[in-house]
Amino acid sequence: YMCQCRSGYTNVGITKCVDIDECSEYAHRCARHELCINLPGSFKCDVMCAVGFSVSLEVRGRTPIQLRESGMTIKEICLDVDECNLGEAVCLGTETDNARQTPRVLRQANNTFGVEPGSAHCVNTHGSYRCQCAQRGLEYSTSQRKCIDIDECSQVPRICSHKCVNLWSSYRCECPANMMLAKDRKRCVNKHQKCKYGFKWNPNRGCVDVNECKPESGPRPCQHTCINTYGSFRCECPMGYTLSKNSLRCKDVDECQLFGARKLCSSVNHVCLNTLGNYSCIEVNCPPRYVFDSISKSCKLKCSVTEGIPCPNKSIYADIIQYLMVSMPRGASVRVRVVNGLRIRQPNCDYQLLDKSSDDMPISYRTGDGMIHLSTKNKITVASRISEKTSIDLIQGNEASVAVPVGSNNPLNYLFFRVKCYDTSRKFVLIYQNSFYIYISISSYPF
Numbered sequence: 001y002m003c004q005c006r007s008g009y010t011n012v013g014i015t016k017c018v019d020i021d022e023c024s025e026y027a028h029r030c031a032r033h034e035l036c037i038n039l040p041g042s043f044k045c046d047v048m049c050a051v052g053f054s055v056s057l058e059v060r061g062r063t064p065i066q067l068r069e070s071g072m073t074i075k076e077i078c079l080d081v082d083e084c085n086l087g088e089a090v091c092l093g094t095e096t097d098n099a100r101q102t103p104r105v106l107r108q109a110n111n112t113f114g115v116e117p118g119s120a121h122c123v124n125t126h127g128s129y130r131c132q133c134a135q136r137g138l139e140y141s142t143s144q145r146k147c148i149d150i151d152e153c154s155q156v157p158r159i160c161s162h163k164c165v166n167l168w169s170s171y172r173c174e175c176p177a178n179m180m181l182a183k184d185r186k187r188c189v190n191k192h193q194k195c196k197y198g199f200k201w202n203p204n205r206g207c208v209d210v211n212e213c214k215p216e217s218g219p220r221p222c223q224h225t226c227i228n229t230y231g232s233f234r235c236e237c238p239m240g241y242t243l244s245k246n247s248l249r250c251k252d253v254d255e256c257q258l259f260g261a262r263k264l265c266s267s268v269n270h271v272c273l274n275t276l277g278n279y280s281c282i283e284v285n286c287p288p289r290y291v292f293d294s295i296s297k298s299c300k301l302k303c304s305v306t307e308g309i310p311c312p313n314k315s316i317y318a319d320i321i322q323y324l325m326v327s328m329p330r331g332a333s334v335r336v337r338v339v340n341g342l343r344i345r346q347p348n349c350d351y352q353l354l355d356k357s358s359d360d361m362p363i364s365y366r367t368g369d370g371m372i373h374l375s376t377k378n379k380i381t382v383a384s385r386i387s388e389k390t391s392i393d394l395i396q397g398n399e400a401s402v403a404v405p406v407g408s409n410n411p412l413n414y415l416f417f418r419v420k421c422y423d424t425s426r427k428f429v430l431i432y433q434n435s436f437y438i439y440i441s442i443s444s445y446p447f
Contacts, residue, residue: 008041023060032081037063049078052127065314083129084122091120091131092146120147137169157212157221157248161187161200198231223249223447238445240277250447252327255279271297273325275441282323282439290321298322312430313423320434326374327441333375336438348422354435355416363413363440372417376442413440 005017012018022028022043023036030036030045032054037044046064048055056079059067067077083089120131120140131140133147141148152171153164160173175181175188182189182197189195195207202208212233213226220226222235237243237250244251254274255264261272265281269292273280286292286299289307293300299321303311306318328334351367362377414437421432 006041033078035062035064036060049074050127052081052083053078054081055079080124080126082124084124089122089129089131090145091122091140135169156219158215158218159186196231221248224445238277250445252276252443268294269297271323273323273439274327275325275439276327276329276443277445278441280325280439282437284323286321290319296322310430310433312433315431315433318433319418321437322434323437323439325439325441327443328374328376329443329446331376331446333373336372336374337370348424349432350420350422352418352420353415354418357414361413361440362442363415365415367417372415372438374438374440413442414438415440 002011002014003017005011008020008022009017010020019038019040020027021038023030023038028036028043028045030043033047033049033051034045035048035055037046048064056077059072059077062070081088119135120133123130123132131142133140135147137150137152138147139150140146149166149168151166152159153166158164159171162176162179163174165172165174173181173186173188178191179188180191181187182194184197187197190201193201193207195201198210198212199207200210209228209230211228212221213228215221221233224238224241225236227234227236235243235248235250240253240255241250242253243249252274256272256274256279261270261281264279265272267283269284271282271284273282284292284297284299289305290299290301292298300317301309301319303315303318309318311318324336326334326336347370349370351372353367364375364377366373416435416437418435419433420430422428423431
């Protein structure tokens with residue numbers, strides 16, 4: 001005779017049944033971004049990585065507790081999936097609607113690009129992929145799923161000095177009847193006289209400087225300040241910004257990263273937060289029973305000393321108070337997802353507003369879908385640029401106070417949230433809890 005084992009077990013001898021390790025034998029149905037955990041007679045799948053990543057083979061078979069104790073980082077646990085090599089990415093072309101992973105080489109001698117016109121190939125990125133058109137003058141449209149023409153005539157600054165005609169994957173500059181194209185095929189010059197770039201022909205004065213900052217038609221070339229020079233121009237940005245690589249647009253200078261918090265802020269318990277065009281030093285004074293962590297610049301409350309604040313399941317800390325900065329141009333809206341840890345699903349997280357800087361902030365906010373949604377209001381008052389240092393007393397019961405920045409009569413705009421995340425598969429067991437000061441920087445410029 002032989003004993004029959006239940007599902008999830010196998011016979012060893014005649015009378016003994018042992019558990020089947022579905023994880024080690026790859027007999028499970030877990031996705032590649034999920035960790036398979038063996039159970040007596042079964043298994044379960046825990047979400048470990050974001051979509052586009054795969055759990056490393058080195059950690060398969062371990063439990064989430066073992067991973068936390070091992071000290072491995074999320075980059076070591078979750079590896080990027082190359083969708084291009086696996087054939088999962090679909091990049092379509094304009095000439096055909098067949099999926100290709102790489103552009104097909106053509107035999108025509110007159111094809112300067114060496115690929116089929118309109119074809120696109122797959123380029124792997126961190127956690128995803130993108131489709132790149134092989135032919136110059138085309139860009140890939142994710143909505144239409146094909147390569148479409150780039151309208152060079154609508155670009156800023158203008159390509160042609162006069163009339164621009166858009167063509168498929170190219171363009172053509174045209175001139176009035178009394179003018180002709182220069183050697184660069186972009187500028188129009190008098191048929192009897194050619195001027196250097198940055199100049200135009202004047203019948204009475206000869207070649208005169210072109211004021212690019214005040215174009216006869218179309219937008220100005222600079223995003224902020226344009227200064228005309230002899231034969232050219234230059235762009236300048238407001239204080240706290242620097243020119244981008246194309247020398248036309250402005251980008252914010254991250255003073256905290258450029259100079260370091262130790263040089264900008266006077267104390268070790270200061271948190272340096274970059275703002276649009278400026279920075280702020282936040283002095284952290286942890287409330288009773290909280291311990292300041294100088295590395296993460298946060299206040300931590302251990303479960304062993306907590307009173308009145310529930311402790312998440314299998315967690316060392318009942319609460320961690322952190323500081324975030326959200327920088328927004330005027331009229332912008334952003335979504336803030338402050339939780340991205342292991343085994344946490346965003347829809348299972350609830351946000352509780354504990355405090356805010358004022359009732360008439362220039363920010364509207366709401367919570368939903370496991371995120372915080374922020375948007376600027378129409379009328380925004382922006383203070384002058386100063387180096388702000390703020391003293392903060394964190395949670396005392398359900399209250400928090402913020403001091404006035406040095407040199408300003410207005411406090412910093414902030415929202416103070418506490419987030420709680422639950423494991424719905426275990427009757428809403430609390431698995432994560434954290435508190436966040438979200439400081440909001442609104443630029444006085446549309447960038």
